[in-house]
Amino acid sequence: MSGMKKFIWCLFWAVATLGNVAVAATQPYASIVIYNENIGNGKSSGTPNISPLGTLDIINMTPWNISIGKGPVDTPMLPGMGASKLFSFWLQGINTSYVTNTNNSYVNPNFAFHTLQIPLADLNGVWPLDTNLWQGSGDNDAGPFQGTTNLSTIPIVFNSNNFTQSGNTVALNFSVLSTAGFTRTSSGQTPYYYPATAISFGDGTNNYGWRSNDTLVADKATGNFKTNTTQFLTIQALQGGNNWKPITKNLVGSTSNKGVDGSAPGTPVQCPEYLTASGLVYPNFSALSGVTAVAGQSYDLVVILQAGGYVDNALIFLAVPSANNALLSGMKQ
Amino acid sequence: MFCFTGAILRVVVPLVFVLSVISGNVAKADNLPITPTASAIQLNTYGVLPVLVLNLTQSPINFNVSTTSPSAYTVNGGPGMPLAAGLSGVYYPSASGTTTTFTNIYTPATPANGATSASLMPVATAAASGPAGSYTYNSQLNFLNMFTLFPSWTSPAKFDYVEYVALGDLNNQGAAAYQNYTVLAGYPSAKEDGNAIVKSGNYTSAKAHNAASPTTASINLSLMNNNTAQAVYKINVNSLGAGTPSTIPKPAKPTLLSVISTILDVVSDVMIFLDPADAFGKAVIVVGGLSSLQSMQAQLDSPGAAQTNVPPYTAKAKGVNVSATATFTDGNNEKFALYEGDVDALTYQVSSTATLPLIAQNNVYITTWRQYPPNSSSQERNSTDMLIVAVINEGVYSSQQAAQYLSQPVGMPAAKPTREQAGDATKILGILNNLAKEQPQDANYIVSIFGQRGKFRDLQKNPAELHNVNIRLAEIFKKYDLVKHAGDRPFIEQCLAKIAAKR
Secondary structure, eight states, X not given: OOHHHHXXXXXXXXXXXXXXXXXXXXXXXXXXXXXXXXXXXXXXXXXXXXXXXXEEXXXXXXXXXXXXXXXXXXXXXXXXXXXXXXXXXXXXXTTXXXXXXXXXXXXXXXXXXXXXXXXXXOTTXXXXXXEEEOOXXXXXXXXOOOSOEEEEEEEEEETOSSSOOOTTOEEEEEEEEEEOXXXXXXXXXXXXXXXXXXXXXXXXXXXXEEEEEEEXXXXXXXXXXXXXXXXXXXXEEEESGXXXXXXXXXXXXXXXXXXXXXXXXXSOEEOOSBSSEEEEEETTHHHHHSOOSXXXXXXXXXXXXEOOBTSOEEEEEEEEEGGGOGGGTTOOO | OOSSOHHHHHHHHHHHHHHHHHTTSSOOOSSOOOOOSOSSEEOSOOSOEEEEEEEESSSOEEEEEEESOGGGTEETTEEOSOSEEETTEEEOOOTTSBOOOOOOTTSTTSOOOSSSSOSBOOSEEEOSXXXXXXXXXXXXXXXXXXXXXXXXXXXXXXXXXXXXXXXXXXXXXXXXXXXXXXXXXXXXXSOEESSHHHHXXXXXXXXXXXOOSOEEEEEEEEEEETTEEEEEEEEEEEEOOBSOOOOOOOOSSOOHHHHHHHHHHHHHHHHHTSOHHHHHHTOHHXXXXXHHHHHHHHHHTSTXXXXXXXXXXXXXXXXXEEEEEEEEOSSSOOEEEEEEEOSSEEEEEEEOSSOOOGGGOEEEEEEEEOOOOTTOOSTTSBOOOEEEEEEEEHHHHHHHHHHHHHHSOTTSOOOOOOHHHHHHHHHHHHHHHHHHHHOHHHHHHHHHHHXXXXXXXXXXXXXXXXXXXXXXXXXXXXXXXXXXXXGGHHHHHHHHHHHHHHO
C-alpha cells in the first residue's frame, strides 16, 4: 500500500470511527413522567390521578449482578432519592449466593437482597439532585425556560458487581429530572403552558413522544401552578448501543393525529395505551454475559420503568426467555 | 454459550454445603401452632410484586394467574399490559382475566401438560429404577418458579388531549422534546398559549396506570393427579385501593423464621442429594432462589435479629395483602383452613373428616420477605416484599423429619443433614406411601408425629413420650409387609436397629 493510500485509508478509518462515536452519542432510551399530580390544563381537577407513595422499588429478578451508581460501594449518589443520602450499591443476581465482603469482613450489604425499596424525597418539591439546569432566557421560543430544573444521572451496569463495564456487560444511564414550573424573565405576558412529554422513547435518533394537556407545565409566573412539580425517569443506553430496543408492546391505543409544530409524521400514528410504563430490552443478554438462568435457554434483559396512581414507582429488571418474550412482539425497530 | 460463570461455580459448591449444614439446626419458634392473629399477610410493596413459588409435594402443579380487573390489562379485547413476567415468559390476561398456564422454567417454550411437563414438577417422585415403590428427589430442581406480578391495576386514569410529537436527537442527559431543541426528557417542547393542544385539534387520549379501586390478582395452583386437577390453591393478592389505611398490625409472634425453616427442611435434603453436575449445568437459577431462602433464614436466626419483617410504612393508600383459598374436585370433602400465622406468614392446612390420600395432605405457606439488609441502620435501604409461596406435602415433610430423627444420635441435638439422611428420607417416603394404602392408620401416626403439624418438636422435650414413639415406630416397621415389598427389607432392618439404639 502506498503512503498516500495509507493516509487515505487512515483518514477514512478515522472519519468512520469518529462517526461511530458521534452516532453513539444518541442512544436508545425510554422515559416516563412519574409525577404530575394536580398538573392540569386549568380546567380539570388534576387528572390523571397520579399519587405515588413516595417510593422507588428497584427489583432484580435476573441472574445477573447489577451495579447501580457511580461506585464504588457506599459512594454517595442521587442525593434527592433518599430520606438521607443514598449510596452506590449492587444487587446480586438472583442466582447467586452468600457473598462476603473480604475487605471489611462483613456481609455484603446487599447479601440476599435482590431488591431495594428507596423512600423518595418530598414529591411536592423539586428533588435536590446533582445538577441544576438553567435553560434559556425564558422569553423566546428558542430558549423558553428559566427555572429550577434538576437532574441526576447514574450508570447501571449489568453483569457487574464492581461498577465496571467490560466485554460481557451492558449498561444504562438512569436519569431523574425534576422541575417545578418554568420562569419567564419578562412579566406582563400571556401565561404560557409548556406541554411536557408523558412518555417518550426511541433509538436516540428517531424518537417519539406523547405530550398531554395533563402534562402541561405552567410557567412559574402564572401563579396557580407555580408549586406544581414534575418528575421524570429516563433510561438510556450507555453500553450496548442500538442492541437496546424500546418496548412498544403497548402501542395499541387510539390513533393520534399529527401534532403541532410540524412534528407529526405524514400519517397518523398509534398512541400508547398507557403513558406510565416504558422500557428497554436487550435481546439474548445471556449470550453476551455468559450467564444464564437455566442451561440451554436464552434470556433477554428487560428493564421496565413504571409509575401509576396509588402505587410505588418502579425500576424493574427481568430475565425473560427469548423464546417466549411477548414484550418484543410489535417492537418498533 | 457458557451456562455459568466461575463466580457462580465458586458459589454453588459452598451453597450446597451451607444449606446442608445450616438447615435443620436452626431454632424454630416454640409452642406452635398459635392462633392466627391475622387473616392475611401485609405487604409494603404496591404495584409490583416479585414472587417465588415452590412445589414441595409429590404431585405436579400447573398454575396460571388471574385478575378480577381484566379490562385494566386488555386493550380492544386483546393483550395489553402483562399481569406477570419472568422465567417462564410474559403472561397477559384474557378478556375473562386469566392467563395461559405457565410453562416450566426449564422448558419455557413447551406448553405445560400437567404430567410430564408441568408448571411446577413435584419435589419427590416415584423412582424410575430401584425397588418398586421407591422414591427419589427431583434432580432437575424444576419444582420452582420466579416471576414478577403486576397485581393492582384497576380503573385507569385518563390523559386528555394527548398529542404525538417527534423528538430530535437525544443527548446523554435525556430526551429532546422537540426537534429544534436539545433538551431533557419530559422538558416542554415549546411555549404554548393557553390550551394549545386543544386548539390544534390534533389529539387523542391515553391512560395512566391506576390502583385506585380494589382488585384481586390470584396465583391459581392446580394440584394434578393423572393429568387431572384435584385441587386448586388460590393465592390471592388483594389490592385494597385508594383511601386511608387502617393501622397496620405488628406480628404477634415471629412465625416468619418457622415457615422459612420448614421450607428449608425439605429443600436442604433435596440440595444435598443433588448431583453437583446438575446444579452447575441445569439449576443455577434455582440454586440461587433457594439460596435466598437460606440467606433469609440465616439473617432471621442471627443473634439479636428481629424475627419479623420491618413494619410497612404509612401509606396513602389502603395497601396490599395476601391470603389463600382453595377448591377441591377429588371427592374427598376437604376443607382448607388457616392454621397459624400473623401478618408476616400464614399456614393453611387441608383436612377432611375422611382419610385423605397422602398426596392430598398438603399445607400451603404464604410469607413475605421484607428485611433491612445487614449493616443498614435506617430505612434508607430496605428490600421490597418478595412473596414466597410453598405447597408442602405431609408425606414429604414427615419422611424428612423421621429420617432426621432416626439419624439423630441419642442425647444429642438434631443431626446435621447428610447425603445418607436425605437418601433415608426418600426411602421412608416410599414406605409411607405404601403404608398409606395398606395400613393407613400407621401412616397417619407417622404424619401425626413428624408432619408439619406433628407433635415431634414438643415430644423432644419429653423422654417418656419419645420412648412411646420409639415403641410405636418399631411396631409399625415390624408390621410392614416385607413379602410384598421385599426390596425394603435392608432399610427396614436399619431403621429397627436405630430405634433399638434409642430405647
